[in-house]
Amino acid sequence: MIFLKKKQIPLNHFFPEGFVDIHSHLLPGIDDGAKNIDQSLALILEMRSNGIKNFITTPHVLGDVYPNSSTTIQTKLKEVKQALISKGISDVSLKAAAEYMLDEQFTELLEKDDILTLKDNFILVEMSYFNAPFNIYDLLFEIQLKGYKPILAHPERYNFYHHDINHYYNLKKAGCLFQLNLLSLTEHYGKGVQKTSEKLLKENLYDFVGTDTHHQHHLTILKKIGTKKNLKNIEHLLLNNTKLL
Numbered sequence: 001m002i003f004l005k006k007k008q009i010p011l012n013h014f015f016p017e018g019f020v021d022i023h024s025h026l027l028p029g030i031d032d033g034a035k036n037i038d039q040s041l042a043l044i045l046e047m048r049s050n051g052i053k054n055f056i057t058t059p060h061v062l063g064d065v066y067p068n069s070s071t072t073i074q075t076k077l078k079e080v081k082q083a084l085i086s087k088g089i090s091d092v093s094l095k096a097a098a099e100y101m102l103d104e105q106f107t108e109l110l111e112k113d114d115i116l117t118l119k120d121n122f123i124l125v126e127m128s129y130f131n132a133p134f135n136i137y138d139l140l141f142e143i144q145l146k147g148y149k150p151i152l153a154h155p156e157r158y159n160f161y162h163h164d165i166n167h168y169y170n171l172k173k174a175g176c177l178f179q180l181n182l183l184s185l186t187e188h189y190g191k192g193v194q195k196t197s198e199k200l201l202k203e204n205l206y207d208f209v210g211t212d213t214h215h216q217h218h219l220t221i222l223k224k225i226g227t228k229k230n231l232k233n234i235e236h237l238l239l240n241n242t243k244l245l
């Protein structure tokens with residue numbers, strides 16, 4: 001028992017000073033994350049107690065399902081920031097970008113240059129869990145032609161890529177950066193996702209991490225990642241995240 005405990009690291013020692021979570025759904029009522037301002041605050045405060053104090057939160061921008069715009073996102077951001085101030089919470093840095101589904105609406109936003117960036121023109125993108133866009137490589141080219149740097153959210157969660165690691169190498173060659181979902185280190189998304197995340201880590205294909213927090217349950221599971229082994233495997237990625245402050 002004591003031996004097991006020695007391998008554990010509390011999360012507030014796991015995340016380095018200046019760590020920025022670049023993937024979460026903390027703004028109220030605009031996607032499948034926090035439903036209202038109380039939930040937004042509760043999630044932020046619990047993450048703060050786990051050593052995460054800097055957020056670039058990323059609401060979904062997804063066709064008609066979550067038709068968010070820069071305006072809807074900025075409006076909600078203001079609301080949460082004001083709520084934090086009114087609660088006297090001053091040690092949290094909250095910014096917002098988006099998690100863009102690589103669909104037609106995204107292409108339109110890209111043409112209009114109406115894109116929210118994480119920092120230094122990095123943008124967080126995702127694709128459907130069923131298949132990659134038929135024109136994925138054209139899209140990645142267009143994104144970079146516009147001066148943006150694409151970070152693919154949770155590449156380990158796209159089951160259609162699991163059978164062949166070369167898909168991942170091809171995406172990286174095409175200029176795509178990779179963001180590991182921290183919960184993928186557990187069995188939360190299934191064993192296939194966990195195994196793929198281990199493989200991609202071994203191949204050194206990841207660039208950043210994110211919690212992809214939607215709700216309280218995710219934070220309960222997040223506690224499981226606090227182990228010495230995980231810290232050794234992803235410390236370089238945690239430090240990469242500090243550069244996005």
Ligand SMILES: [Fe+2]
Binds near residue numbers: 024025099153
């Ligand atoms: Fe997400």
